[in-house]
Amino acid sequence: MNRMTMYLATFAFLLPATGAARAHAMLDHASPRVGSTVQSAPGEVSLWFTEKLEPAFSRIEVRGQSGKRVDTGKAVVDTANPAELRIGLKPLSAGTYKVFWHVLSVDTHTTEGIFTFRVAR
Numbered sequence: 252m253n254r255m256t257m258y259l260a261t262f263a264f265l266l267p268a269t270g271a272a273r274a275h276a277m278l279d280h281a282s283p284r285v286g287s288t289v290q291s292a293p294g295e296v297s298l299w300f301t302e303k304l305e306p307a308f309s310r311i312e313v314r315g316q317s318g319k320r321v322d323t324g325k326a327v328v329d330t331a332n333p334a335e336l337r338i339g340l341k342p343l344s345a346g347t348y349k350v351f352w353h354v355l356s357v358d359t360h361t362t363e364g365i366f367t368f369r370v371a372r
């Protein structure tokens with residue numbers, strides 16, 4: 252491969268990859284933070300994504316160690332920020348909680364993920 256061919260091959264490979272990555276709604280950050288330990292029980296879980304979400308097809312489930320759901324049922328997209336999704340929580344006792352999210356971004360791609368946080372007391 253000469254230098255020009257190599258350059259073009261690299262460019263052709265990178266373009267669609269970065270385009271697709273930018274289009275998907277990936278988790279940017281969360282509150283409580285991914286993998287964190289919080290000192291007191293949070294009243295809600297908030298997730299910030301890299302893309303705007305379709306509220307009707309975006310959800311969060313929060314479960315305790317027994318697998319029982321501890322969220323209040325329905326995740327809502329923030330009215331001022333369409334890339335923020337959050338859900339209320341029942342009063343949490345100390346322990347580890349699992350947050351499962353499944354979202355549809357406005358470009359019609361679904362993504363999902365899971366993380367945990369711990370309540371110290």
Ligand SMILES: [Cu+2]
Nearest residue numbers: 274275358360
């Ligand atoms: Cu996408």
